Amino acid sequence: MTHSVTLRASEDGPDRLGAYYHTPSVTEDDQPAxxxxxRVIGGRVTKTVDFHQINAAASLIELDHPxxxxxxxxxxxxWERITEPAVFADDTDFYDFRTPWPVGHVSLEIAFAGEWPACARGWATARLSDDQSLTDLPEVELSPNSSxxxxxxxxIGGAVRIAWSWSEPV
Incomplete structure (x- = not known):
């Protein structure tokens, strides 16, 4: 899974940042993922900390230059998965991204290697309150494709989400 971002310095000198990855999924035998x-383009990893008990990892990334x-x-x-994922009974999966900060543009693209999903849907909103679920908003059917x-x-505090299924929805 690749996360790509464009960074803008608010002052002189930033030369590193923290990258954090968390997943609720576990392995077939209920172990942490x-x-x-x-790989990093635009910087290099200087330190990594694993939080196995909560299925998370954090890395300190030093940028190519201040x-x-x-x-x-x-x-x-x-981010490369080093344990095998569990097989989901409902044959669906999703990714989402939520930002609490005002930004000009948020997008999420999912690319599929091999077989395309049977169906996909998306959600996107510029504003989302802390207690509001993105899936409570209207969804858009996406045409299944390679991405x-x-x-x-x-x-301003918005979010995007894509969910897909390998079988037709009921």
Whole structure:
């Protein structure tokens, strides 16, 4: 799984950031799912801490160079799963992304290697209260393809989500 972001420095000097990955999934035998950073573009991993008990990992990423105020840079972090995932009985999966900060644009794209899903749907909203669930909002049917995407602009505490199924919905 690859997370790509564009960073903008609010002041001179930022040269590192923390990357955190958490998943609620477990292995077939109910053990924590383990991930590690396998590749970084735009920086390098200097330290990693595993939180196996909560299915999470954190890495300290040092950027290729310190940023100047207002400077933009791209960063891409690839998290590789090192344990086998459990098979979900309902044959569905999802990813979502939520930001509490105002940003210009949030998008989520899922690419499928091999077989395409039978169906996919997406949610996107510029504003979402802390107690509100994204899935309570209207969904959009996405055309199953090698990749699907949802996006929203002018975000102030918003979110995006894509869910898919390998079998037709009932």
């Amino acid at each position: 383990l991930f590690e950073v396998s 940023l100047s105020a207002g400077e933009l840079t791209a960063l891409s972090i690839n 699907v995407q949802v996006a929203v602009r002018d975000v």
